[in-house]
Each structure stands twice: as C-alpha cells, then as structure tokens.
Amino acid sequence: MTDFSAAPVTLFLLVANVLVSGYALFSDPGLIDRLAFKPRRILDGKEYYRLITGGFVHVGLGHLAFNMITLYFFGPxxxxxxxxxxxxxxxxxxxxxxxGLSLWMHRGHPQYAAVGASGAISGIVFAYCLFNPFSQIGLFFAIWIPAWAFAVGFVVLSIVAMGRRAPGETGGLAHEAHLGGAVGGLLLTILLEPRALPIFLSQLGV
Known part of the structure; x- marks a missing residue:
C-alpha cells in the first residue's frame, strides 16, 4: 500500500477529485455544468476558473476511477x-x-464542453516516462508495454483521433486535452528538473 506521508499533494488531489466529483454526481449534477471547461464561457464571460475546475469534475464513476487509479500509481x-x-x-x-490547446482548437464552438483530470494525468504519466522509459505500463491492466512505446503510441493516436473529430463535438474523449497535457507535463518536467532529459537519454543509450 502506498505511503502518502511522502506524497501529500497526490493524496490531496485524489481526495479533492473524489469529493468534488462524488458530490456532483450524487448530490448536485448541475455542478458539473457550472465547473466544466467551456471555451466560450471562458473567452466571453471571463470565467477563467473553468481552466482549473474542469479538471475536478467527471461524467461518471468509471471516468473518475480510471483517472484516479492512474494518479494513484504514478503520482506518489x-x-x-x-x-x-x-x-x-x-x-x-x-x-x-x-x-490551453483545447481552448484554441474549440474557440469557435459555443457548445463545446469537457470535464475530467485526464489532461493533468497525461502530464504526470509522461513525466514518469522521462525517468523510467523502459518501465512496463499496463494498458487496461492487461497488455504491458514499455513506457516509451506507450508515450509514442499515445501521441500518434491522439493526433489521429483529433483529425477525425467533428468540429464542436462534445462527446467522447478530449484527445486534444490529452495531447496538450502530455506535452505540457513533459516540457515542464524538463524545465523544472534539468536532470530529467539526461536521465532519459542515458537509459536509451544515447
């Protein structure tokens, strides 16, 4: 079992996501709409808080569980x-x-909305991949592949899915958020920890 005494922020994020999403799902469904990431509400109404609050509400228990399980394994x-x-x-x-990427891509789509911590979680997973490129990552806890292969496949599939997404589509996975979060997490990790890139390259034998 994970010892969260050395990872208090991860514990806080897990608890906050579960409490906010749980309250929204079971007590106040309207909260999801009030906190969701909505480009036009951000740009027209200056509701900038949605850039953060959208990551704390989820559309269902499965959505919440998948993100929190991933955070539980990689965050600490x-x-x-x-x-x-x-x-x-x-x-x-x-x-x-x-x-930010989603805002730019959907700035002209008044009906677009998205929720979930997937963008932030993608950044955490990609940051992990910098330090452990050959660590095995389980897809749906069944198919195990090296972290570097997961990262490459993730980017490629996200780009392909983005190209096939209908303009203004609000259902399904927010692939642009996943991609933006992954790239953001990668670059921030390299910026904040100068050893990250040399560690990654050394493990690749470069």
Missing part, C-alpha cells in the same frame, strides 16, 4: 522524486496546457 513516485512543489506545478501546468 513522481512527487517523491521531484518534491511536492514541483509535482504540483507539473500537475496544474499540464492541466493548463491541456485546456
């Missing part, structure tokens, strides 16, 4: 390695990068 390692402050900066920096 990264927080212990980098420290709580840098981990927090990477988490929210990745979320802002995710929503």
């Amino acid at each position: 390692y990264l927080e212990v390695l980098l420290g709580s402050v840098r981990f927090l900066l990477i988490y929210f920096g990745a979320e802002l990068a995710a929503h």
Whole structure:
C-alpha cells in the first residue's frame, strides 16, 4: 500500500477529485455544468476558473476511477522524486496546457464542453516516462508495454483521433486535452528538473 506521508499533494488531489466529483454526481449534477471547461464561457464571460475546475469534475464513476487509479500509481513516485512543489506545478501546468490547446482548437464552438483530470494525468504519466522509459505500463491492466512505446503510441493516436473529430463535438474523449497535457507535463518536467532529459537519454543509450 502506498505511503502518502511522502506524497501529500497526490493524496490531496485524489481526495479533492473524489469529493468534488462524488458530490456532483450524487448530490448536485448541475455542478458539473457550472465547473466544466467551456471555451466560450471562458473567452466571453471571463470565467477563467473553468481552466482549473474542469479538471475536478467527471461524467461518471468509471471516468473518475480510471483517472484516479492512474494518479494513484504514478503520482506518489513522481512527487517523491521531484518534491511536492514541483509535482504540483507539473500537475496544474499540464492541466493548463491541456485546456490551453483545447481552448484554441474549440474557440469557435459555443457548445463545446469537457470535464475530467485526464489532461493533468497525461502530464504526470509522461513525466514518469522521462525517468523510467523502459518501465512496463499496463494498458487496461492487461497488455504491458514499455513506457516509451506507450508515450509514442499515445501521441500518434491522439493526433489521429483529433483529425477525425467533428468540429464542436462534445462527446467522447478530449484527445486534444490529452495531447496538450502530455506535452505540457513533459516540457515542464524538463524545465523544472534539468536532470530529467539526461536521465532519459542515458537509459536509451544515447
């Protein structure tokens, strides 16, 4: 069992996501709409808080569970390695990068909305991949592949899915948020921890 005494920020994020999403799902469904990431509400109404709050509500228990399980497995390692402050900066920096890309891509779609911590989680997973490129990552806990292969496949599939997405489509996975969060988390980790890139390259034998 994970010892969260050395990873208090991860524990806080897990609890906050579960409490906010749980309250929205079971007690106040309207909260999802009030906190969701909505480009036009951000640009027209200056509701900038949605850039952060959209990452704390989820559309269902499965959506919430998948994101929190991923954070549970990758968050503590990264927080212990980098420290709580840098981990927090990477988490929210990745979320802002995710929503920043989504904001740009959907700025002309009034009906577009998105929720979930997937962008921030993508940033955490990609940051982990820098330090452990050959660590095995389980897809749906069944298919195990090296972290570097997961990262490459993730980017390629996200780009392909983005190209096939209908303009203004609000259902399904927010692939642009996943991609933005992944790239944001990667760049922030390299910026905040100068050893990250040399460690990654040395493990690749470069």
